[in-house]
Amino acid sequence: MSIAEPGFASSPFFEQLASGLENEDLKKKAIAGVKAVIVITLKNKEGKEKSWVLDLKKEGSGYKADGAAPKGDVQLLLADADFVKLAEGKANGQKLFMNGKLKVKGNLMKATAIESVFKTLDSRPKL
Template identity: 70%
Template sequence: MSVEVDGFNASALFKELSEGLADKDAAAKAIKGVNAVIVITLKNKEGKEASWLLDLKKEGTLKAVEGPPPKGDVQLLLKDADFVKLANGKANGQKLFMNGKLKVKGNMMKATAIESVFKQLDPRPKL
């Protein structure tokens, strides 16, 4: 199944992240840094929910999941638009959390490691 889900702006970011994880060295580094299975559940403008499973424990893979979100070490729940800002470095995870825009279920320490993974796997040129 593709990582892209219709109606979600985050799909393009998940595609980039997935392509970044295709690099075995980058995936190994991400697994070493996070060592967790992360479930990201987003809600879009239409109120539709979708979840992605980011395995940074064994496989270094990312996939969209159908139906209810699976169990992971940590689950992030936020709006599609807020996730896009977070992944692009335009929003701070802690601020989103403090403002109630980001909900975290599970291991909070693993959740904080995710931002570094996005920076590490970002294929866009650094300015």
């Protein structure tokens, strides 16, 4: 099942996360570091909303949610473009939050773990 969503620039990052979680060592590291279910709800340029779920509590999986966002330990709400910047390391989650571009529902401490997840599961070669 594809985790990509047409019209969302962030889709490749979710595919990268999902493929990274197929590696058992990376999966264990991500679960140990986060211990939470993170729901990421994004809004694209057209105003369409979509949610993705990163189960980094038990399953060590990432998938696209059908319909309404499911309940998790923490939910991040932001624009698709801001998520892309965050995933690329070009934006700071704390600054996005302080500027009102990132909204967090649930455990704020678990929300801070998302940046380390991207670093852990980044399958791109390190230069």
